[in-house]
Amino acid sequence: DSGVTQTPKHLITATGQRVTLRCSPRSGDLSVYWYQQSLDQGLQFLIQYYNGEERAKGNILERFSAQQFPDLHSELNLSSLELGDSALYFCASSVVAGGRNEQFFGPGTRLTVL
Amino acid sequence: GENVEQHPSTLSVQEGDSAVIKCTYSDSASNYFPWYKQELGKRPQLIIDIRSNVGEKKDQRIAVTLNKTAKHFSLHITETQPEDSAVYFCALHDSGYALNFGKGTSLLVTP
Numbered sequence: 001d002s003g004v005t006q007t008p009k010h011l012i013t014a015t016g017q018r019v020t021l022r023c024s025p026r027s028g029d030l031s032v033y034w035y036q037q038s039l040d041q042g043l044q045f046l047i048q049y050y051n052g053e054e055r056a057k058g059n060i061l062e063r064f065s066a067q068q069f070p071d072l073h074s075e076l077n078l079s080s081l082e083l084g085d086s087a088l089y090f091c092a093s094s095v096v097a098g099g100r101n102e103q104f105f106g107p108g109t110r111l112t113v114l
Numbered sequence: 115g116e117n118v119e120q121h122p123s124t125l126s127v128q129e130g131d132s133a134v135i136k137c138t139y140s141d142s143a144s145n146y147f148p149w150y151k152q153e154l155g156k157r158p159q160l161i162i163d164i165r166s167n168v169g170e171k172k173d174q175r176i177a178v179t180l181n182k183t184a185k186h187f188s189l190h191i192t193e194t195q196p197e198d199s200a201v202y203f204c205a206l207h208d209s210g211y212a213l214n215f216g217k218g219t220s221l222l223v224t225p
Contacts (some may be wrong), residue, residue, distance in 0.1 A: 033213075042216070043203060043215040045214065058212055101207065102148070105157040
């Protein structure tokens, strides 16, 4: 157990819908990262927050957004869902924003878009 | 983000043999190189990492080597066991804060 929690574990929804994925980082970790893992694309970095502020953006679609709240938990919002958004979404957390920065991954949320 | 090439994509070895996975990159600013192991349906877990001021690091049966001049780093697993079967990802920090991952190597260790 990494100490990072994610809910829900599984999510099944239809195209065009909107979902919210939630992540609670390890106690004391200020940075939260979101990754998407699909079969053909591997692990893709989406976005990072540090202490409530957006720090870096990766291959995140405009239909996706995220935020980090004062209690440091983070939510990833996915809207106008398409079949291709079906993937495993991981959240990771770390103590610092950069440098040697071990990231601890949560168990993931498996999103299925039908 | 920084492009990380990882080879091979699949690797099958017999129990007791060694396995080597190699990653190459292009950004000389990269300074942190972790390796993650992901078992089927589970989260990626860090197994070893190396910083750019070190050429080699070993932890029991696992070692990582880094050649900054040639811009490649490798994972070495000796005396492989069936429980080493998993997908292994190399990663690195680029000039930003996130990790850029290789595409992964599916390692199968057969008894």
